[in-house]
Amino acid sequence: xxxxxxxxxxxxxxxxxxxxxxxxxxxxxxxxxxxxxxxxxxxxxxxxxxxxxxxxxxxxxxxxxxxxxxxxxxxxxxxxxxxxxxxxxxxxxxxxxxxxxxxxxxxxxxxxxxxxxxxxxxxxxxxxxxxxxxxxxxxxxxxxxxxxxxxxxxxxxxxxxxxxxxxxxxxxxxxxxxxxxxxxxxxxxxxxxxxxxxxxxxxxxxxxxxxxxxxxxxxxxxxxx
Amino acid sequence: xxxxxxxxxxxxxxxxxxxxxxxxxxxxxxxxxxxxxxxxxxxxxxxxxxxxxxxxxxxxxxxxxxxxxxxxxxxxxxxxxxxxxxxxxxxxxxxxxxxxxxxxxxxxxxxxxxxxxxxxxxxxxxxxxxxxxxxxxxxxxxxxxxxxxxxxxxxxxxxxxxxxxxxxxxxxxxxxxxxxxxxxxxxxxxx
Numbered sequence: 094x095x096x097x098x099x100x101x102x103x104x105x106x107x108x109x110x111x112x113x114x115x116x117x118x119x120x121x122x123x124x125x126x127x128x129x130x131x132x133x134x135x136x137x138x139x140x141x142x143x144x145x146x147x148x149x150x151x152x153x154x155x156x157x158x159x160x161x162x163x164x165x166x167x168x169x170x171x172x173x174x175x176x177x178x179x180x181x182x183x184x185x186x187x188x189x190x191x192x193x194x195x196x197x198x199x200x201x202x203x204x205x206x207x208x209x210x211x212x213x214x215x216x217x218x219x220x221x222x223x224x225x226x227x228x229x230x231x232x233x234x235x236x237x238x239x240x241x242x243x244x245x246x247x248x249x250x251x252x253x254x255x256x257x258x259x260x261x262x263x264x265x266x267x268x269x270x271x272x273x274x275x276x277x278x279x280x281x282x283x284x285x286x287x288x289x290x291x292x293x294x295x296x297x298x299x300x301x302x303x304x305x306x307x308x309x310x311x312x313x314x315x316x317x318x
Numbered sequence: 319x320x321x322x323x324x325x326x327x328x329x330x331x332x333x334x335x336x337x338x339x340x341x342x343x344x345x346x347x348x349x350x351x352x353x354x355x356x357x358x359x360x361x362x363x364x365x366x367x368x369x370x371x372x373x374x375x376x377x378x379x380x381x382x383x384x385x386x387x388x389x390x391x392x393x394x395x396x397x398x399x400x401x402x403x404x405x406x407x408x409x410x411x412x413x414x415x416x417x418x419x420x421x422x423x424x425x426x427x428x429x430x431x432x433x434x435x436x437x438x439x440x441x442x443x444x445x446x447x448x449x450x451x452x453x454x455x456x457x458x459x460x461x462x463x464x465x466x467x468x469x470x471x472x473x474x475x476x477x478x479x480x481x482x483x484x485x486x487x488x489x490x491x492x493x494x495x496x497x498x499x500x501x502x503x504x505x506x507x508x509x
């Protein structure tokens with residue numbers, strides 16, 4: 094049997110032949126559909142083609158597989174769980190490598206340039222930090238003795254609230270001590286002994302009714318007894 | 319009226335809403351979307367690749383991309399077009415990895431020309447058609463399948479397979495001509 098499939102010299106026929114599959118599946122727009130149907134009314138060859146296309150569709154559409162959706166879904170869930178639960182270094186590197194491969198070359202170049210700039214800035218910053226003086230702390234605690242602080246020994250004292258400034262002054266004069274810091278938020282003062290022994294001073298302070306607490310504190314980075 | 323060939327339980331709007339939820343890492347929404355697409359993608363990929371053993375992996379790879387990249391979908395096209403396009407690219411890559419597309423040898427049997435539907439839906443005719451479809455290229459099978467089974471317009475098919483509209487029409491034309499030749503078992507006189 095000899096079948097002429099196509100007449101290239103007739104654009105209307107050509108369009109109809111090309112579009113028949115989509116006339117069959119119902120997706121042609123109004124204009125295309127009208128042109129093809131109008132041509133079909135007068136072209137026996139196209140009507141045969143239409144019949145063949147419908148048959149092909151019927152056969153293809155009736156073929157059904159037997160997909161095992163539940164087991165396949167379970168496997169994918171496991172994959173997602175693994176991804177979400179364990180982003181260890183290896184998975185992270187694998188993910189980064191995959192993302193890198195999927196990235197367009199232009200984007201890769203931009204990212205590589207950005208990364209190089211970041212590395213350069215980080216290098217510069219580390220040099221600046223390494224060569225500069227440490228910044229002074231904005232605050233310090235009473236138990237902290239700056240290494241640069243001269244003198245000592247030092248004692249932390251907490252006075253009882255009911256004693257007057259006059260009594261405390263008299264005590265400090267007996268001790269040959271002066272207040273070098275405080276009061277802290279808990280009412281502690283730092284005293285520096287200008288003369289006399291630390292143990293004697295501590296014994297005196299602890300015997301005083303005006304004193305709630307008296308403790309030695311390290312001076313110049315070392316702890317005194 | 320457009321035939322409902324795709325077996326899709328969700329409307330275009332439903333699918334778009336589902337994808338938005340997926341982009342917010344909603345596993346339940348993802349499972350629903352998976353179930354909507356599993357059968358459609360399996361069918362499509364079986365027809366395109368002719369390798370049933372690799373289909374599930376491609377389906378899962380495809381939906382994994384959907385899970386990871388749901389937030390990048392711009393809603394300019396239908397969700398299904400986007401997902402099928404991912405599946406098609408995955409299929410071509412998988413086939414490339416597994417060497418050239420396998421062709422089921424055509425035995426050259428001379429049969430009757432296409433006749434009434436009743437004759438064609440007989441078992442033997444189905445088998446012959448199946449073998450004839452296997453004789454097409456993967457690209458041609460994709461167009462045939464997307465048209466006749468999944469009911470896509472040729473513009474959407476162009477989007478899915480990533481080629482111009484005229485190429486889709488040409489592929490379909492050549493596929494039909496080849497099917498006709500394979501089913502008739504002899505070369506016809508072509509213009």
